Amino acid sequence: MTSAQWPILYRQHLTTMQDRAASALARAGLDHLVVPSGTLHYQFFDDRDYPYAVNPQFKAWLPLTRNPGSWLVYTPGARPKLVYLQPRDYWHVVPKAPSGYWTTHFDIVVVRKEEEALQHLPADPSRCAILGEPQSALGDYVPGNPAAVVDYLEYHRAYKTPYEIAMMREATRRGVRGHRAAERAFRAGASEFGIHLAYCQAAGQDANDLPYGNIVALNEHGAVLHYMDRDRLPPSPVRSFLIDAGASHDGYACDITRTYSANSGDEFQALVDAVDAAQLRMCAQVRAGVDYRQLHLDAHLALAGILRDFGIVSLSPESALETGVSSAFFPHGIGHGIGLQVHDVAGFAASESGGTIDKPPGHPYLRLTRTLEPGMVVTIEPGIYFIEMLLEELRAGPHAAAVDWARVDAFRPYGGIRIEDDVVCTDGEPVNLTREGFAAG
Structure with a gap:
């Protein structure tokens, strides 16, 4: 199998992810899946950060592994949305603009500050399954990791596309x-x-x-x-x-x-x-x-x-x-x-x-x-x-x-x-x- 086939396989994979998410949300009685990519963690009594590790629930949807502060939003029946953090920063390398075969399947919004993501997330956090670590909380968007959603998604992750x-x-x-x-x-x-x-x-x-x-x-x-x-x-x-x-x-x-x-x-x-x-x-x-x-x-x-x-x-x-x-x-x-x-x-x-x-x-x-x-x-x-x-x-x-x-x-x-x-x-x-x-x- 060559890389030329990856776009087709990815489209099929994304359909599977959407179907799984829709079933998981229905089980939990929720309307939206909201997944932060994760954040940087700093060492105790120091100003150095640990190596960033992307949220697995985030990278299951798209091949981004070095983009802290970004968010995935999926509402069944709608195109998935990526809120993509591309900060103005001269201390570190800023992530490049999203590119690649996967981008055509997402509505992509670029933000410059982490808090700007809030205006692009669903209006009511209580209707969302927010999957991530506590440090990724943003405003009222606090990861709750509802068991009905996590159990369903993780169980089916055993079946690789x-x-x-x-x-x-x-x-x-x-x-x-x-x-x-x-x-x-x-x-x-x-x-x-x-x-x-x-x-x-x-x-x-x-x-x-x-x-x-x-x-x-x-x-x-x-x-x-x-x-x-x-x-x-x-x-x-x-x-x-x-x-x-x-x-x-x-x-x-x-x-x-x-x-x-x-x-x-x-x-x-x-x-x-x-x-x-x-x-x-x-x-x-x-x-x-x-x-x-x-x-x-x-x-x-x-x-x-x-x-x-x-x-x-x-x-x-x-x-x-x-x-x-x-x-x-x-x-x-x-x-x-x-x-x-x-x-x-x-x-x-x-x-x-x-x-x-x-x-x-x-x-x-x-x-x-x-x-x-x-x-x-x-x-x-x-x-x-x-x-x-x-x-x-x-x-x-x-x-x-x-x-x-x-x-x-x-x-x-x-x-x-x-x-x-x-x-x-x-x-x-x-x-x-x-x-x-x-x-x-």
Whole structure:
């Protein structure tokens, strides 16, 4: 799919957004949807602002991610309106005039001061569903985030439109470029910090553009699930490399993780290859009607089988899952929804009216419990880790004898393994956006 098709896909996407908004407003008995883009936040006891993060409810409608102080207004039956803040300012770069294929679908009003937006919002705030953070309040327009509206919109956000999937493909293209550069830097002996810089350069995005902070971990640091320190000097010797890093495009994210051994012929690389093969089989399970909770439990069985095959544990996969031994080596969930946010919303939603689908007992960190349906995009990220704290608990527990601790000690200096792809559920074969991206070069 080429960028030439994006205007058509966007028009279809906007129609979907209008239909969803109309249904949500009807449920709440309200007339207008009003969404601020968000505001700048300033650090406590300082005059420096935090990096701006756009309101996801705003960027769901249009590809604007750097425009604080703007507002979206939608009244069913009317064209959506964008109140676009373009301040007079010589301290900062002023946003350019709105342009692009999306602009023809909006009534656009440009204002120079934040308070000028008030005259372009609906007359009666009490008839509005105002979705945003408290800091975005303007006059009587105070975000109330009515549950009937938020629950409905967030539930349906799990179903990505073809336009959204196209944006995620573009984000993936950037992410793959970064990952290839990061592996080259690792092979060349760079530090974690140097690898991070190589990634950002290749992806064309810095820390404020990326959808989340890069996890760049050498050796034992791979056992820290959200490792963010980025040492300035490489360890000696360098044994392994785990990178969990994404990229963004027009508000949409990709989320990719890869793991490498410094020695492509050693046993740790063989373990990486085994996890990679299992991960591909898990990706093939992303099909309509599959309970994501079961996919998570099946992942435990597959990983426990690998642990047994490599002589790390002696239990059967079923026993390793039942006793919690597998959780000592795979302590997080198999993945999550992804789209406008890396950990996309409504992962536990029972219905468009709210409610919660519980996680499997003993698996508190799973972020998605819904049954997969066409249009959903999820990550699949199994891992095997050698985490000191969890290993200590396992050694002190009743199943310590089921672990070959000499084998654990042999793998401990490598930290851990995680392989992660973004996968689209369809009405047929799943579409692996990440593997597509790597195959395209």
